[in-house]
Amino acid sequence: MLSLISVSRRVVRINIPWRRYSSGYSDWTSLRPHVKEFVEKNVELCKPAAVHVCDGSSEENEMLLNKLVEQGRLTKLTKYNNCYLARTSPEDVARLEERTFICTPNERDAIPIPKKGIKSQLGYWKDPDEMETELRKKFSGCMEGRTMYVIPFSMGPIDSPLAKIGIQLTDSEYVVASMRIMTRMGSDVLKRLGEQEKERMFTARKDAFVRCVHSVGYPLPPGKKDLEWPCNPQDVTIAHFLERNIIVSYGSGYGGNSLLGKKCFALRIASSIARNEGWLAEHMLILGITNPEGKKRYIAAAFPSACGKTNLAMMKPSLPGWKVECVGDDIAWMKFDSKGQLRAINPENGFFGVAPGTSSSSNPHAMDMIKANTIFTNVAHTSDGGVFWEGMEKDIDLSNISVTSWTGEENWTKDSGTKAAHPNSRFCTPTNQCAVIDPQWEDSAGVPIDAILFGGRRPTTIPLVYEAFNWQHGVFMGATMRSETTAAAKLKKEIRHDPFAMKPFFGYSFAQYLEHWLSLENRKAAKVPKIFYVNWFRKDADGNFIWPGFGENSRVLEWIFRRVEGENIAKGSALGMVPKPNTINMQGLGDVDMQTLFADNKPDLEAEVEAIKKFFQEQIPEDLPKAMKQELESLQDRIAKLPNADHNKQ
Numbered sequence: 001m002l003s004l005i006s007v008s009r010r011v012v013r014i015n016i017p018w019r020r021y022s023s024g025y026s027d028w029t030s031l032r033p034h035v036k037e038f039v040e041k042n043v044e045l046c047k048p049a050a051v052h053v054c055d056g057s058s059e060e061n062e063m064l065l066n067k068l069v070e071q072g073r074l075t076k077l078t079k080y081n082n083c084y085l086a087r088t089s090p091e092d093v094a095r096l097e098e099r100t101f102i103c104t105p106n107e108r109d110a111i112p113i114p115k116k117g118i119k120s121q122l123g124y125w126k127d128p129d130e131m132e133t134e135l136r137k138k139f140s141g142c143m144e145g146r147t148m149y150v151i152p153f154s155m156g157p158i159d160s161p162l163a164k165i166g167i168q169l170t171d172s173e174y175v176v177a178s179m180r181i182m183t184r185m186g187s188d189v190l191k192r193l194g195e196q197e198k199e200r201m202f203t204a205r206k207d208a209f210v211r212c213v214h215s216v217g218y219p220l221p222p223g224k225k226d227l228e229w230p231c232n233p234q235d236v237t238i239a240h241f242l243e244r245n246i247i248v249s250y251g252s253g254y255g256g257n258s259l260l261g262k263k264c265f266a267l268r269i270a271s272s273i274a275r276n277e278g279w280l281a282e283h284m285l286i287l288g289i290t291n292p293e294g295k296k297r298y299i300a301a302a303f304p305s306a307c308g309k310t311n312l313a314m315m316k317p318s319l320p321g322w323k324v325e326c327v328g329d330d331i332a333w334m335k336f337d338s339k340g341q342l343r344a345i346n347p348e349n350g351f352f353g354v355a356p357g358t359s360s361s362s363n364p365h366a367m368d369m370i371k372a373n374t375i376f377t378n379v380a381h382t383s384d385g386g387v388f389w390e391g392m393e394k395d396i397d398l399s400n401i402s403v404t405s406w407t408g409e410e411n412w413t414k415d416s417g418t419k420a421a422h423p424n425s426r427f428c429t430p431t432n433q434c435a436v437i438d439p440q441w442e443d444s445a446g447v448p449i450d451a452i453l454f455g456g457r458r459p460t461t462i463p464l465v466y467e468a469f470n471w472q473h474g475v476f477m478g479a480t481m482r483s484e485t486t487a488a489a490k491l492k493k494e495i496r497h498d499p500f501a502m503k504p505f506f507g508y509s510f511a512q513y514l515e516h517w518l519s520l521e522n523r524k525a526a527k528v529p530k531i532f533y534v535n536w537f538r539k540d541a542d543g544n545f546i547w548p549g550f551g552e553n554s555r556v557l558e559w560i561f562r563r564v565e566g567e568n569i570a571k572g573s574a575l576g577m578v579p580k581p582n583t584i585n586m587q588g589l590g591d592v593d594m595q596t597l598f599a600d601n602k603p604d605l606e607a608e609v610e611a612i613k614k615f616f617q618e619q620i621p622e623d624l625p626k627a628m629k630q631e632l633e634s635l636q637d638r639i640a641k642l643p644n645a646d647h648n649k650q
């Protein structure tokens, strides 16, 4: 077994260059024995020049930020309070799905085996032993000349029974500073780990933390010059060892590949743990919605990237008297409580939001919250010490200031023919800075979930909103989610399958994932929530969005709220239950072509069924649950019964 991921009990005596720093748990002697062993083994392999155990203090954070500024990796943004800008290598700007692997002895447990000759769209598998051998080579001496940081972190409020602890080793100060925003990080987590061990003394494994190892993959032997943004783009590998709860990431400093608490732990590893323990780890925002009478409900919603999840999570409702509050914008961990109520926590402690498109009109709360304690990455820099990106044109007067683009192009203008900010540029901001953060967002029991929304970017075919007939149909709706890629992601727009918005984040086979979702309905006393599908992006014949979106989406949330309350305002259609005429509140909203917004276009729906059929046949030819085949057949039958012209007029 390789030292990188070994959990053997052998104690290795090596001379560790522990860097004593500040107070608390930065003293390595206080580490729990199995944490110490995990660190020691990786020190032996990676050979860092120093080791620093992070205590999470503000002094430590300041020290790291100063170091990053001195290295030229962060620029202080003088216009705001304690904000910084990072510019990565242009080769290290996004998640790399094709370099991200689920490692299980049996391929079928990681991804459904596709039809012969077809490439799986549902993840990448590698044999764990082969992957270990590959990683051992990469990690051998990879931290030479650098400090290894030991980051104890909790996904979820530290005292929550739903929370899970991880320990990440990294050689990137940017990662430490970002993990401090995105997770609960530091000495308190090590303390909690110790308590858990005492609690679990006779019942469970003692080493109950997820092991995360990250390196930028650019060692610094004596005499070698560092890079402005160290990384190793040719060699990026991100591996998840499901059976041992281990994540290893090499070669990239970009957040999606290096902040291992987020997609790697809270989605991939957690979804697999959740399946084994009977809960759900999902790519979903969580919001609380309160009606004018003061009644509150919570909703979880899954949308593929670039569908406005963060905007919806913090939306300012246009409907008078309604309030939306944010619990989280990206990930939900959900579990049925003893009364059968589904409860959710947001395992994160920060927002890692896409900057372009965020503006005072699309997300005013986000624009306010990012003015303090934020690390921006790959946005443009203004000469007055601020930031700029595509979409901010109305928020900032550029007439007297100059803009330096994310690549360092000075005096950038909209006529430069380049982007000011990278399309995947980000803000990384503490959650509690959001003005509409929900008062219960850190409730250790989680908030009660009464509705689950799926959605996508669909210019045709899919109505503004529809509801599942039942749980099985709702699971089918999640399984068949499709969304248009944005121009930012690809030049040619296409509609891609993205089941449950989890395509890049499944921690285990999608076929088994479906079985797990289907089984929840049969759990003892479980009250499964209602499931809905929304589409803000339907276009008219001229290519214009029909629905105004943003704050006006509160009208759709109102309809969903009323359905949860049991109001008789839905009627059957081919896809599911749609609003009865005039049950969506249109007061104060000008003319909207509701007829086109809800039109069942038979040829489009037939094409949809064909696309789903092909997806199932090619991607999950052997392991698709029977219930999904039944749902597809029923959908096909309902569509066949539609008249040949537009029907279902509002």
Ligand code: OXD
Residues within 6 Å of the ligand: 256, 304, 305, 330, 352
């Ligand atoms: C994200 C994503 O970064 O879904 O949240 O891509």
Ligand code: MN
Residues within 6 Å of the ligand: 283, 305, 330
């Ligand atoms: Mn996401």
